[in-house]
Amino acid sequence: MAAALLEVRDLQVTFSTPAGPVRAVDSLGFTVAAGRTLGIVGESGSGKSVTSLAVMGLHRSAAAEVSGSIRFEGRELTGLPERQLARLRGRRMAMIFQDPLSSLHPSYTVGEQIAEHHRVHFRSGRAAARRRAVDMLGEVGIPEPARRAGEYPHQFSGGMRQRAMIAMALACEPDLLIADEPTTALDVTVQAQILELIVRVQEERGLGVIMITHDLGVIARVAHEVLVMYGGRGAEQAPVDTLFERPAHPYTRGLLDSLPRLDDPEDAPLRSIPGSPPSLVGRTPGCAFAPRCALHSSADERQRLRCTTDRPAFVPLGPTGSGAHVAACHLAAPVKEEAR
Numbered sequence: 001m002a003a004a005l006l007e008v009r010d011l012q013v014t015f016s017t018p019a020g021p022v023r024a025v026d027s028l029g030f031t032v033a034a035g036r037t038l039g040i041v042g043e044s045g046s047g048k049s050v051t052s053l054a055v056m057g058l059h060r061s062a063a064a065e066v067s068g069s070i071r072f073e074g075r076e077l078t079g080l081p082e083r084q085l086a087r088l089r090g091r092r093m094a095m096i097f098q099d100p101l102s103s104l105h106p107s108y109t110v111g112e113q114i115a116e117h118h119r120v121h122f123r124s125g126r127a128a129a130r131r132r133a134v135d136m137l138g139e140v141g142i143p144e145p146a147r148r149a150g151e152y153p154h155q156f157s158g159g160m161r162q163r164a165m166i167a168m169a170l171a172c173e174p175d176l177l178i179a180d181e182p183t184t185a186l187d188v189t190v191q192a193q194i195l196e197l198i199v200r201v202q203e204e205r206g207l208g209v210i211m212i213t214h215d216l217g218v219i220a221r222v223a224h225e226v227l228v229m230y231g232g233r234g235a236e237q238a239p240v241d242t243l244f245e246r247p248a249h250p251y252t253r254g255l256l257d258s259l260p261r262l263d264d265p266e267d268a269p270l271r272s273i274p275g276s277p278p279s280l281v282g283r284t285p286g287c288a289f290a291p292r293c294a295l296h297s298s299a300d301e302r303q304r305l306r307c308t309t310d311r312p313a314f315v316p317l318g319p320t321g322s323g324a325h326v327a328a329c330h331l332a333a334p335v336k337e338e339a340r
Contacts, residue, residue: 005176005208006032006055011068013047013054013232022280024050026232027068032176037202037209039223039240041216041255045277047232048212049098052178055210056095057085072176091121094169098181100161104153111137111149114168121172136167140197159190163197170201177202178210183218195222216259220244228252231278231288234314236332238325248317248327250293287312287330295331306330 013025025047032038040048053059057077059066070077072093077085097103105113114136115129124132130149137145140163153161162182169177179198183191199222202209211222219226219240226243228236228251236249247253254273275292286308290296296307307330314326 004031005034005073006210007069007071008051008055009069009071011051011054011070012066013050013059014065016063016065017281020281023283024232024280025054026283028229028232028234030227030234030237032208032210034175034208035202035206036224037211037222039211039213039219039226040229041213041219041226042229042235043214043277045280046229048214048229049180050232051229052095052180052210052212055178056089056093057082087121090117090174091172092174093176093178094172094174095178096162096165096169096180096182098184100158100165101153103165104161106153109150109152110156110164114149114164114171117168118171132171133167136171137164139170140164140167141193142167159186159193162186162190162194166194166197166201170205173205174207176208176210178212180212181214182211183213183215191218198222216255228255232280233288234328235289236325236327236329237314238317242318242325246317246325248325248332249289249329250295250331251289252327254292285309285311287328289329293331295329299331303330 008031009029011025011028012023015022015024028047028051030038040051042048054066055070057080060082066078068078072088104110111130111133114133115126118124118132119126119129134145134149137149142148142160142163148156156164182198183194186194195218198209201207211218213219223240226238226240227234228249230251236243236247236252243252244256247256251273258271258273260270273292278288278291287293287296290307293307296304299307310330312328312330314328315332316324316326317332318325
């Protein structure tokens with residue numbers, strides 16, 4: 001069993017807004033082991049990116065309240081002074097942001113930005129940091145890295161900018177890498193290259209990886225375990241093969257059913273989950289997915305009442321311990337062995 005690198009327990013992130021408090025992440029927990037990839041998947045607004053920013057300590061503002069436990073190699077990060085957290089951020093924990101064009105400074109060359117990142121954490125000289133930047137650009141597959149290090153972000157293609165972001169994230173040899181939608185807005189060929197790069201680097205360095213995406217195809221390709229989020233809460237968690245073969249939560253089943261299938265007729269309509277994601281302002285008790293859930297609508301009156309008044313906790317659907325399959329659904333047990 002791989003050692004736990006990151007442990008998150010009862011994480012809550014609440015934002016103050018004119019409409020009232022918005023609990024974007026609500027009592028979330030998960031573990032990431034060294035050398036393993038946790039995929040976090042869900043619709044837009046489910047709390048995936050908010051979770052990753054909380055782990056990196058990037059919600060520290062008057063408008064955000066973060067509580068719960070975030071432990072990195074056994075060290076509690078929640079409440080850690082900013083100066084101490086800054087020593088970990090970028091050095092031991094690194095993040096690939098969703099939009100590399102807005103994440104890279106337009107007025108500095110790509111090489112300068114990677115070199116500066118290295119200098120901050122290692123106190124290296126300019127020449128050594130420059131060599132490190134060139135080496136990293138070459139490692140992530142950018143041709144003529146010495147020349148391209150002197151170019152600006154707008155001179156890079158979308159795929160090359162994403163590679164540059166990966167080079168920056170890996171420049172200080174972190175132990176945990178968070179990739180927030182790293183293939184968004186890239187064509188399928190470049191997407192495959194970026195995913196192959198992340199997998200290769202993980203295998204070579206033994207990184208713990210959190211892969212955040214709405215693309216279940218990406219999850220199937222790179223993840224070892226999967227956490228499905230809905231409305232800021234965990235809906236289901238399982239090893240990747242188990243999740244695709246035996247999805248238990250109605251929301252997970254809906255996500256999988258909405259994927260086009262090769263064996264569908266050419267004129268088959270696309271399937272979708274009816275309804276809209278829940279408002280995170282003024283939450284009601286019970287299951288957040290109940291208004292959209294087909295199982296809830298077909299259940300008896302007693303069960304429907306339970307779904308709308310009692311918040312479901314994670315229920316084990318198989319062996320406990322590492323690789324456990326759990327779902328937060330009052331109706332999950334009867335469907336746990338059904339194959340999709």
